[in-house]
Amino acid sequence: LQRTVKGKEKYRLGLQAEKAGNFTEATTLYKSATVLLPNFTDCKIRLAIVAIKTEEWAIAISQLTDIETEQSRYLRGFAYAKQGQLQ
Secondary structure, eight states, X not given: OHHHHHHHHHHHHHHHHHHTTOHHHXXXXXXXXXXXXXXXXXXXXXXXXXXHHTTOHHHHHXXXXXXXXXXXXHHHHHHHHHTTOOO
């Protein structure tokens, strides 16, 4: 239970850091949350979004590899398109 509470808190703090434009801190917090909550896909999606915001396309794609939601497919497609790789 403590892992869940700590993981959700790290995720929430990551959202705040991302909103403030502090992408390095947001990435660190999301990664910490992912360690505590490995099945919480929202962390990986947020990591991908931060990578897209910083134009780190390969990182964005790698974060979304095992996630099959409409949002993850869209983000993955966007990252591929920004690299000129239309699939």
